[in-house]
Amino acid sequence: MCRMTGNRAWRLDAHPRGEDFASALTLIDLPEPVPAPGQVTITADYLSLDAGTRMWMTPRTDSYQPPIPLGSIVPGQVLGRVIASQADGFAPGDLVRAFGQWADISCVDAATSGLVKLDESVADPLLHLGPLGMNGWTALVGIEEVGRTQPGDTVLVSAAAGATGMLAAQIARILGARAIGIAGGARKCVFLTEDLGLDAAIDHRTPDVAAAVAAAAPGGVNVYFENVGGALLDAVLPNMAHYGRIALCGLVANYAEVQPGPARFDQVLARRLQITGFFSPDFAHRGPELTARLRTWVDKGQLTMPFAVTDGLDNLLTAYAGLFEGTNIGKTVVRVR
Template identity: 40%
Template sequence: MIVNRQFRLKRRPHGRVERADFDFLESPVPEPAEGQAVARNLYLSLDPTNRIWMTDMEQYMPPVALGEVMRGGGIGRIVASRHPGYKEGDLVSGLLGWQDYCLIGAPGELLPPAVIPDGLPIPLPTLMGACGMTGLTAYFGLTVIGEPKPGETVVVSAAAGAVGSVVGQVAKILGARVVGIAGGRQKCELLVKEFGFDAAVDYKAPDFLAQLAAATPKGVDVNFENVGGTIMEAVVARMNLYSRMPLCGMISTYNEDTAPRYDLRPFLMKRIRLQGFIITDFKDRFIEGSMQLAQWHMEGRLKSRETVVEGLDRAPEALNMLFDGTNIGKLVVRI
């Protein structure tokens, strides 16, 4: 009998995610009712927001309830359908969950998965990364909120990650000078040599602040913030008058039980425009953004990197790679 393996949230994590925070269960593969379909999951996307969803706090989606299948983005293939919007063989992308099979059209579904057009010459992991939701996060956060102008200095933290690596490349395409912040010499070299950043700063180095100052001699016009904490504070101190700060994430704080406190005076004195955003804010423009990212990728102007972990059963441990900084580019699990 074919079974559906599922990670169900057992308890709310404190600090790092542990396998004991989940029940790993097996159940029969669901049969679709009228208006439903079943997708066989192929790849699972691991993102910092997974950690937020596990927490019972105010957020942009309801937290995952205890006993529910852990929420997660992914790509799958329709294996059975009684839904007019899906046919067997379709590739779909959406919130498929930490499981082998997803029932689409079930009660309580937050967002219906989207059908991926046939024949795209882009690998599936890249369709979740540089040309997928993380790429769209980078694209809209930078272009709509950051509004970089040619010659301006753009700084992006977690720059070797899925979102940050795309932010830097898009900023370069738009004519900006780009500085990436990453952990370790290897990642910093990758940013410059492979992704085309103008400079990279190692936040783990004892002279981090001096490196940052040297890399931003004219200050910072756009700070695409992914990390928060002391790294964010260091960049904010170098931001220019009327600069912009798209706030995409604060990954350094997600494993903490208490919220950080920040000095907001620089935002007032320098009239910095700070705006948080969630990618679903731009859902009406997804097709536009996806087409642009895919075009740049096929032209070789947008490069992608993926860290692929083998096996659904490794998802909880793999998620911590995001917080340890051991992944490069998009982190996915091949199921």
């Protein structure tokens, strides 16, 4: 265990209900941690805010990760520099990324936290929390391997103005597919077609999403990159092409409370669909290989992502609420210092 000597951190005190995080989390003062053997301490430049964390705040059986114990610091991915190291290969000042905590200073086990030294030649270090990190890996594996996207396919992406979704949609285009993004509101839809160059965008607030999908994908959807679930999945299922693939990497609609299952599940049989659940911890060990491929596209300007940056650890909850309110475009992060 790390010893502590001075630090602020977000503690989970209760199980949040719906999107009310403010009453469940408290910013507390802690001693600054000191690493034990095998550990490093990291002073955070940026914290990555991810929708999945919401799921782990609520005790649920059978989630893919145990719930966060009440009274503990919320875990999350951190980008920053090593303060002190008792782990081989890491030295003070190294730019690193790891699963740490929502805190000024994270203390992590080198072996189990996904701790990696980052390539300082990347123009903007924030890219390591976006296209060159977990969002990028999830997008690439989902589109290419899980979805088996082929040139000419029609690929539909939900939450396409979000971090993983917008990478997935761009990768679909890079691989020669036609890409359609789903997002909430006209501003995001304009971003998808104008800024990202997607072939079409669908506002999920439109009264008949199924009809909009049918109009945008008259030949059916070959690959659906799905982050959301709930009513959106039901709108897409009858618009899948036969033998279509659904790459399921999130169920945001399901995180605050369990939703009913897809009413149009019959379509999985009728259209001989394949639905595959997947998520990034399963391919984190392939990070270097995946990052190298993603970087070639980033360097050519084919893969871009805006960051929604909120300043200050004390403003984290406002930033996190923005993720669920759907106001953010791109990756939501907190700049800690």
